[in-house]
Structure formats: structure tokens, C-alpha cells
Amino acid sequence: MTGDDPADPVDTDDPESGLAERRGLDETVVYQPAEDSGLLAEAAVAEAHGRVLEVGTGSGWVAQQIADERGLAVVGSDLNPHAARQARERGVEGVVADLLSPFRADAFDTVCFNPPYLPTDPDNEWDDWMEHALSGGESGRELIEPFLDDVGRALAPGGVVLLLVSSLTGYDEVLTLAEDAGFAADPVVEESFPFETLTVVALRRA
Numbered sequence: 463m464t465g466d467d468p469a470d471p472v473d474t475d476d477p478e479s480g481l482a483e484r485r486g487l488d489e490t491v492v493y494q495p496a497e498d499s500g501l502l503a504e505a506a507v508a509e510a511h512g513r514v515l516e517v518g519t520g521s522g523w524v525a526q527q528i529a530d531e532r533g534l535a536v537v538g539s540d541l542n543p544h545a546a547r548q549a550r551e552r553g554v555e556g557v558v559a560d561l562l563s564p565f566r567a568d569a570f571d572t573v574c575f576n577p578p579y580l581p582t583d584p585d586n587e588w589d590d591w592m593e594h595a596l597s598g599g600e601s602g603r604e605l606i607e608p609f610l611d612d613v614g615r616a617l618a619p620g621g622v623v624l625l626l627v628s629s630l631t632g633y634d635e636v637l638t639l640a641e642d643a644g645f646a647a648d649p650v651v652e653e654s655f656p657f658e659t660l661t662v663v664a665l666r667r668a
């Protein structure tokens with residue numbers, strides 16, 4: 463089966479399954495692990511507990527690190543069905559979802575998110591899966607805002623949100639949004655690169 467339905471089963475031993483071609487396709491339409499993924503994985507392996515959701519799981523690599531290193535049950539969700547499928551091929555429970563919309567109240571003890579965060583000129587937007595992975599709209603915060611508005615609903619009491627924040631997105635602005643949503647923020651790990659500083663913050667109910 464090579465259809466787009468993420469529920470399609472894949473026989474990985476079948477040379478006719480089209481898996482190799484699909485892997486090639488997935489690498490062009492699914493965000494592959496990079497420095498930001500590594501930083502989120504480092505923080506999540508240290509801080510995650512209980513039932514874990516990785517929003518915007520992409521290849522599923524971060525979710526897989528958490529499951530392998532901590533032995534926790536991890537759901538990886540993504541708007542991109544190719545990503546959900548790639549996560550499942552890694553053994554992660556990959557589901558298609560727009561941010562937190564399908565998840566019930568108090569469902570997770572840990573929610574991780576490496577959001578699309580690059581500020582993007584509306585005139586330079588293009589409409590494909592890679593843009594959905596990279597672009598945070600004009601401010602860089604267009605996905606972070608609705609995520610922070612809703613994540614408290616899906617988070618169980620005592621839960622933690624691990625959010626990757628880039629200096630390109632505005633660290634102080636994101637922390638203000640988090641405070642407005644009722645969270646206190648603690649930086650967990652930080653790394654500087656030539657064009658940006660990346661920080662993973664732990665958000666807990668204030």
C-alpha cells in the first residue's frame with residue numbers, strides 16, 4: 463500500500479511496497495532532525511514524565527529518543543500525514559492532528575513542541591509541507607500562540623510543557639505569552655549558533 467492514508471499498513475519487507483521511494487519523498491516533505499531537534503530531545507529526556515505528547519513530531523526522532531531513553535509511552539502528532547507515517551515507521555504512535563485539537567483534557571503529563579518558528583514575509587510564503595514545518599508566520603509566533611492558549615487544557619495537574627524557543631521568534635515575547643496563559647517558565651538547555659540562540663523552556667502552571 464502506498465496511499466496517503468496514514469492508517470495504511472506498510473509491509474517493510476515487501477520490495478513492491480514502495481517504502482524506499484516513500485522514504486525519499488518523506489525526506490523532502492518531512493522535517494529531518496537538526497540542532498533544534500537535538501536540543502529538545504536533550505531537555506525532554508531529562509524532564510519528561512508520565513504520558514508524553516510531542517506536538518509537531520516531524521520524523522518522530524525526538525519522540526523515539528524519549529521512548530528509548532526513558533521507557534515512556536510517547537504519542538507523536540503532526541499536521542503532516544507523511545510525518546505521522548514516518549513517526550510510526552520509527553515505532554512511535556504517530557497521529558495526524560492540528561496542534562492539540564483532538565486530545566482530551568488532562569491527557570498528558572508532558573507536552574513537547576519544537577514549533578515552526580521562522581518569521582516569514584507573507585509575500586515569500588509558499589504552500590507546502592516544508593513551509594508548515596518552518597514558517598511561524600510574520601511574527602514567528604503564529605503557531606506558538608494557539609499552542610500556548612490550548613496546551614493547559616491537555617496537560618494533567620503537575621504536568622510540564624517543554625517548548626523550544628528561538629531568539630529569532632523573540633524569547634521575551636514567547637515568555638510573556640506563556641505567562642499570559644498561566645505558566646511560569648524555567649530555561650532547561652540553551653545553545654547559541656551564529657544566527658540564533660535556541661532555548662528549551664519548561665513551563666509549569668504558575
Ligand SMILES: C[S@@+](CC[C@H](N)C(=O)[O-])C[C@H]1O[C@@H](n2cnc3c(N)ncnc32)[C@H](O)[C@@H]1O
Pocket residue numbers: 493494495496498499500502517518519520521522523524539540541542545559560561576577578579591594595596605
Ligand atoms: C520544526 S519542525 C519539528 C519537527 C520535529 N519535532 C523535530 O524537532 O525534528 C515543526 C513540525 O511541526 C509540524 N506542524 C506545523 N503546523 C502544525 C500544526 N498546526 N499542528 C501540528 N503540527 C504542526 C510540522 O509539520 C513539522 O513537522
